[in-house]
Amino acid sequence: MLLLMLLHLLHQLFLLMFHHQLHVPNLFRMFQKLRFLVEIILTASMLLLTKEKKLQLEAALWRTTTVRENQVTAYLVLRTKRKDVGTDAGEVSDSPSNSVSSAAAITAAPPVLPAIVHEPISGEQQRELFKWILEEKRKLKPKDPEEKRRTDDEKAILKQFIRAKSIPSL
Template sequence: MSSEAPKLYVHKPKKAQLKKHLQQLRSSPSPSPSPSPSSSSVPSSTSVIPPKLPPAQPKATQPNESFARRFKFLWPLLLAVNLSVGAYVFMRTKKKDNTEEEVAAVSPSPISLISTVSVEEPVKEREPISLVEQHELYNWILEEKRKLKPKNPEEKKKIDEEKAILKQFIRAKSPPSL
């Protein structure tokens, strides 16, 4: 076996180009048969004419090659950029959550800031609610508690206790003042 590596065609012509070239060779006059090397001591220069093929198209403009294969060097770059942008967005939102929690833990509540800055206003006295209105209010609250759908047994127990207290207020001769 020969030690030569197989020859690779960098600019391999297409079948259509080869057919055109063969048709041109057939239509043109054929060269005379080459004389045998033993008959003459000087080899003739016209003995073998190498076929002239039209230049092949550049690789980038070949229509049969897909876009992904033509720019395959871009895929790792695209993947790296995509991952880095994703990591940046993820860390940025995580950092915002942490800072909001820290600010809430460190800074005093806005209500306390307002109360320390503003002048305290006197508490306004409201008119007392009549017994009839209190009774109606307790009945309304009881109806709303009956409409609630408990999600678990603990919540059901809590609602039942609140309803029992409301029933006591409704039955009492003098309900507690509001």
């Protein structure tokens, strides 16, 4: 029953998104309901699972809901930015409130700070840094073959940098 309610809420959310009828308060209310249902499902499933499986399930569900919230938020922000860019590009709007708000937004922009230029790192210091990174990589205990292969590749690259006559600047 709870799973059906969860699927129904997800279906409603995607329908609203694709029909562009999604308002921000409705979106956040739906995500609150989804989080509540996920908590109920987790609580019910905790009775049947081992501690390790519980943690894995909880992490996966929270990651999924957080990713979905971020995706929808990014969609809303980009959608509103595109509308704002269209009116700033020279299109004349009928309502005077838009021009006042865009003028206020332009004047409220923070000043641009100059870039901080750091002094270059010498080749010997870079070699020392690469050696230290290599030592730290050797201390790592890989959990699966994919991670072991990736760290071996990284260690090989570091060894090439350490042995090279000239080191790329950082």
